[in-house]
Amino acid sequence: MTTRQDHLKQAQTTLQAGQYAAALELAQAVLDGAPDDGEALYLAAVAARYCKDTDKAQDYLAALHSAMPEYGRAWQEQGHLAIARSDAQGALSAFTRAVRYNPALTASWRELARLQGAAGNHAEAGTATAQHQRLAALPQELIAVTNHLAEGRLARAEEICRHFLRRNPARDKHHVEAMRLLAKIGIEFGVLDDAEFLLESAVSFAPDDVQLRLDYIDALRRRQKSAEALAQAELLIERDPENPLFQSRLAIECIQMGDYERGLALFGTVLKKLPNDPASLTSRGHALKTKGDRAEAEASYRAAIAAKPDHGDAWYALANLKTYRFSGAEIDQMQHLAARSEIPFMDRVHVNFALAKALEDEGDYEASFRHYDQGNAMKRAQTRYSADAMTRELARQEQFCTPELFEKHAGQGHAAPDPIFILGLPRAGSTLLEQILASHSQIDGTLELPNILALAHRLRGRKAGHPRYPQILHDLTGEQLAKFGEQFIQDTSIHRAGAPFFIDKMPNNFRHIGLIHLILPHAKIIDARRAPMDCCFSGFKQLFAEGQEFTYGLTEIGRYYADYVQLMEHWDRVLPGKVLRVAHEDVLDDLEGQTRRMLDFLGLPFEQQCLDFHTTPRAVRTASSEQVRQPINRKGQDAWKPFEPWLDELKAALGEAG
The missing domain is CATH 1.25.40.10 (Tetratricopeptide repeat domain)
Structure with missing residues (x-):
């Protein structure tokens, strides 16, 4: 000791x-x-x-x-x-x-x-x-589990919870609470399929437990099971049609399904009862932004701030419009909030990122960088991300995804040609490529779908420190590969609108191109590539909702970019011609030429609407939603240069990739 x-x-x-x-x-x-x-x-x-x-x-x-x-x-x-x-x-x-x-x-x-x-x-x-x-x-074991979960000791929480479940019979009320807690632990670990199963089972044992059903809806939404989440929210409304919490939850699920009219109407009902509820005002603003109603979204965010001046989510939502300019009074207000250590942690994180954006727009780059750095440092302290572990994980793809693997499984997998994967790093211009292609009459734009990541996680196994994936790809049968591909097509169908082809824009899928090729050999893959300093610094400036923990440090994001480039070179060697690389800068220089190049790769005829992508009336859920509703421009190019005095750490991490 x-x-x-x-x-x-x-x-x-x-x-x-x-x-x-x-x-x-x-x-x-x-x-x-x-x-x-x-x-x-x-x-x-x-x-x-x-x-x-x-x-x-x-x-x-x-x-x-x-x-x-x-x-x-x-x-x-x-x-x-x-x-x-x-x-x-x-x-x-x-x-x-x-x-x-x-x-x-x-x-x-x-x-x-x-x-x-x-x-x-x-x-x-x-x-x-x-x-x-x-x-x-509650039994003391479950109180201990809740304590460990709240304080981040997930492994210990899981150990106690599983021990309790083994010792207590199913359907006991405490057993159901243990299932709920184990599901929450699973969500923290990213094991969403198990969390969903646990909550589904628990709800069947205790159908009147409101908290269980709310947690179940959350798990379904995280798995992009929008229709199932909506059905569960409808059950809550049937139980108590006037409950504002249930109305708000149903509004969110309606919007996830693209029913903006009903979702916004429900938010309107909630806000009549709770006119100054900052969470409802902010959620309403997010829906309006996704739908493309910029002015109304802005007004909703500002109303949330008026109701609760330290509501960091609304401050950052304004900054995340990318085109909003903060007034001097608003900057002063955010500076005051950023200095207040007693306001909730995530509110301070949001305010730091929003203030950094405001100061960048004002040309005060040193102060802007200080707040970007502070916001990222706060988030980084919360994560378990390891750049070394990520390097090792990506190296395993190179080790096991060999030409021999692809030769062995040639002609196997599911034959569907429908999916178009746009992947790479976040903030690399993938939303622009998606908007261009989704403007084509034969292509549906969907979401950043989690299905491939979930499949990879399932194949990895449960033994900590001893992942079976990607080595297990050598042991799968053609029947299994085809089943995985078929399941992907079935599970993603809810997000489609009837076009022959659809886009999955999950950036992190670049880690799993080998898996994608094995289960969907006729799928098309586009690598959205952006100049390293622009891409990395843009990621550092963006506060992602979840899943991009490598962006919370200059060293971390620089190493991730370098590892990404190395892995993409590997895919080019072992699957020549499988991936079309599209440089963001080339799209800016020659929109029509690069659009025709992508459509040729996809085997689709050219359509003028693809060049008029900014007029396409579709919901866009990523941070670039406002930018892709404007004609092509170079506002983001070389945006890192005013910050160059503070970016030596990033340059060093990029190495030759920079």
Whole structure:
């Protein structure tokens, strides 16, 4: 056991024994060598409070909030400290934040019930009491699972949860809760098919459990099963047609299915009941943006900010329009918000990215880069992404996807010619290529479909550190490959509008070209390539919703680009002619020539509408939605150059690929 572990264990034991000064001394010994050690800061804060040194306790907590802004126990301790200082309002705020980050904190729910009751907020007090009673009735193992899940210890949470499920019979109410928790763990791990199955089973055992059904809808949406998610949302509405939460959830699912009229009408109904609800206003804005109603989307985002000035999602949504210019007053407001460490973590992340975009538009590149860097650093601290691990993963594709593999399976797979895969890196111009091709009468544009990634994940197996994929491709039969291809066509049909061909624009599919070729040998593949500095820095500036963790650091994104180029060279060697490479810069230089080149590759006749892509009335869900509704332009070209003084790290990571 290390000295740190010894000190922390002794500090905890000493604290439990009531020897508060000694516990504080032991925790401080750890902090002398590691000032940001979260566990030591927490123990020191508790010990200092019991020593009645509330100022020192607050200093420890301030450092802990800075290092771990979403650590629920730290906010619970902040609540206890506020009570010690006779600050009821501060305690109420802290305990509220504690249960937002960790819903298993029984002491926080108990104190919230007491404080809300004392303030005369009887409905809120009743809710807190119900949550406290629910936790009190749960087995300790499931409370532990919830704690570990909230604090990011996923492997330990899964271990306890699976052990509990083995020991308890199905259909027991606690068994159902364990299934729900295991599904949430699965979602965190990205094992979405298992999460869906667990929740589907749990809902069949407990059909009246609203939280289960909400979680099930979330899992279905993540798997792009829009029709199934919509059906589940409809069941909630049948249960309580006037419930604004259910109406909002149904609105989201309608919009996912392309029914903007009904979705926006439902948001309108919700906002009549809750006119200043920032989440509904922001979601409504997202729908309007996707639909192409730019002015109305902008107004909805601004209304969300007026209702809740620190609602970071709405600030970033305005910036993510790409063409919105912030006023001086709005920039001042965001600068004030970015400096406030007490606002929720993701709100600060969103504000940093939005402020960076605003300052870039103003020409203040040094300050702009500082906020891009800060926002990315905050996100990077949350992830488990490893550039070394990604390099190894992509190298395995080169190791096992050999000419011999493709010769062995020649003539196998599913014969459908329908799919067109546009892949590469995000922010490489793939949305523009999709918009050009989806303007053709014989091609449907769809979404960034997760099906290939999900199949690769399933083939990888469950044994941590020992993935079976892609080596397992050598062991698959022709029948299995054809079945996988057929399943892809069936599962993606919900997103099509009847054209003979359709586009899957998931960028990360470049990692799995070998798998795509084996299951769909007649599919067409287009590699959207953009100049490395433009592509990488554009990715660094973009706050992605999920799935692109390599963008949160200059070194990480530079290495990813270099690895991508190397893997694409491998695919060119082992599958010559399979991939058409389209450089973004070539499209800017010769739109018609590159459009004809793509259509020739696809075996389709030229149509003028492809050149008039910006007039095509279709929903676009990516960050480039506003840009592809404009004629071709060079606004994004060389956008990295004003930031060059701060990009040495990126250049070094790109190496020869740059």
